[in-house]
C-alpha cells in the first residue's frame with residue numbers, strides 16, 4: 001500500500017479456564033495467559049499504530065486487594081517488543097524482591113518458601129498482569145484524539161466489582177453524538193471524548209441499572225451484604241445488558257468488555273463488518289481480530305477457529321459457563337473488503353486466495369492497455385501488501401497469454417502458416433516479464449502526534465531497482481489501493497520514473513475510493529480522496545460547478561430526513577462521468593511534477609464486479625463495497641457521506657461522523 005491510510009485496531013483476549021497453578025504445572029509458568037496474549041498481539045502488529053493497551057482481571061480476589069488492571073503505552077507497534085520486555089523486567093524485579101524477603105524470612109523462621117516464579121498464588125497477588133482474563137488492544141484512532149488517554153482499554157472503577165468495567169474495541173460508531181444525547185436526556189454527563197467513551201458510559205449505565213435492581217432485590221430478601229456480590233455476579237444477565245446497551249448503536253464493531261467480577265463479553269456488529277474469531281479448548285478461550293493469529297499462536301487448524309456471528313455476543317461468566325447469543329437483529333452480512341484487500345495478515349488461506357484473485361481480475365484490462373506487447377512490458381508491485389495480488393496477477397497473465405498463444409498457433413496451423421519467426425515471436429519473446437522494481441526501504445515510524453504526522457511517514461520510504469527497465473518498456477506496477485494518491489505523486493512515481501520507461505501503468509486492486517468509511521478505518525474525509533478530487537476537477541473543467549452547489553443543497557436536505565430515509569446525495573458528483581474518465585483524471589493528478597521524464601502515467605482500477613468476483617465466496621456473504629459504491633450497510637453511513645460532502649463544500653476539516661454531540 002502506497003497511501004498513508006494505515007491500519008485499524010486489533011484485539012486479543014485470553015481467558016484461562018483453570019487456576020494459574022494449573023498452567024504452572026503443565027506449562028511451567030503461571031504467566032501462560034499473559035504470554036499467549038503477548039504473542040497474539042505481536043501476531044497482529046499489522047494493526048493499530050497509535051499505541052497499545054493491556055488489561056487484566058483476576059478472579060476471586062480477597063476483599064481489600066485489587067483485581068482489575070490496565071496499562072497503556074503510547075508507543076508504536078514496532079516498539080511492542082520493548083513494551084513486553086519492560087513488563088517482563090518488572091516481573092523479574094518483583095520476583096527478586098519477593099525472593100529476597102523470603103530468604104530473610106527463612107533466616108528468621110527457618111520456614112522454607114517456594115521461589116516466587118514457582119508460586120502461582122504469589123504471582124497472581126504481586127504481578128498486576130497475572131490473572132485469568134487478559135485482554136490486549138492495538139489502536140489506530142478513528143474517533144477523538146491520538147494521545148495516551150484515548151488508548152484502550154477504557155476503564156471505570158467503582159467499589160463494586162460487579163459495577164467496574166473495562167472495554168476495548170475494533171470499531172467505529174457513526175452515531176456517538178446521538179448516544180451522548182440520549183445519556184444527557186437521562187440526566188448523565190457524558191464526556192465527549194471518543195466513541196469508546198460513549199460505549200463505556202452506555203454499557204456502564206445498563207450495568208448500573210441491572211446491578212441496582214439485583215442489589216435491591218437481594219438486600220430486601222434479607223441477604224447479608226457480604227453474600228450479595230457473588231449473587232449479583234451469578235444473576236447478572238450480560239447478554240440482556242448488551243442488548244439494551246446496543247439498541248441504537250450504528251456502526252461496525254468488535255467490542256470486548258470485562259466486568260470486575262470476572263464476566264467477559266465480546267460482541268460483533270449486526271452486519272459483521274468488523275472481524276472477530278475465537279478458539280476454545282479445555283484450558284482457554286481466546287479471541288482475536290485475525291483468524292491466523294489464533295492459528296499460529298495456539299498451533300491449531302483453521303477449522304477449529306470459529307467466527308463470532310454478526311449481531312452476537314459471546315459471554316463467559318466468571319464461573320466459566322460460555323454462551324453466544326443474539327443481542328439484536330442480524331442485518332445483511334457486509335464484511336469490510338478493506339480487511340481483505342489490505343489490513344489483514346495475508347497468510348490466512350482465504351485472504352491469500354482473495355488477494356490473488358484481486359490481482360487476477362485486473363488481467364483483462366492490462367492486456368488491453370499494453371495491447372499484448374509483453375515483450376516491452378515489465379511487471380512489478382508496490383511492496384509489501386500488494387505482493388500476493390501481484391502473484392495472482394502474474395498467474396492470470398500467464399494463463400491468458402497461454403490461451404492467446406494457443407489460439408494463434410491453432411490459427412497458424414489451420415492456415416498452414418507455421419514458421420519459426422512467428423513461433424519465436426509467440427513463444428520466446430512475448431512472455432510476461434516480472435521484476436522487483438520498487439523496494440520498501442525504511443522501517444517506518446515512531447511517534448505519531450497528529451494526522452499530519454501520519455502523512456509524513458510515507459515519503460522516502462521507497463527505492464527502485466536500476467537497469468531492468470528500458471525506455472521502450474511499459475512499467476506496470478500493482479498496488480492494493482489508491483486513496484489519496486499523495487505518495488504516488490510525491491514519491492513513488494517520481495522514483496519509478498527514474499527507470500525511464502515509456503509509460504507507467506499503476507494498477508489498483510481496489511476500485512476507485514469515492515466515499516468515506518465510518519466503520520473503523522481512518523478514511524473519512526471526502527476531499528482527500530484522489531477519485532473525488534478527480535471528479536471535482538472534471539466538473540470544473542466542464543463548467544459543471546453547479547453540480548457541486550446542488551449536491552451541497554441535496555446533502556443538507558438529506559440530513560433533515562429521518563435516518564432510514566436518507567440516501568447518498570454525493571453520487572451526483574460522479575454521475576456525469578464514466579469510470580475511465582475518472583481514472584484518466586486520477587492519472588493526471590498523480591503524475592509527478594518537475595521530473596525530466598517524458599513518459600505517461602496511466603491508472604487502472606479494479607471494477608466493483610471484479611472486486612466481488614475476487615472476494616465473494618459461493619454461499620458466503622457479499623463483501624462490503626460502500627467506499628466504492630456509496631451503498632452503506634447502515635443508515636449512519638448515509639449521514640456520514642452527506643455530512644462529509646457538506647464539510648468539503650464548506651471547507652471544514654475533520655471526520656464527518658465525529659460529531660460527538
Ligand SMILES: NC(=O)CC[C@H](N)C(=O)O
Nearest residue numbers: 008009141142143170171
Ligand atoms: N480503528 C478502530 O477500531 C478505532 C477504535 C475507536 N473508534 C477509537 O478511535 O479508538
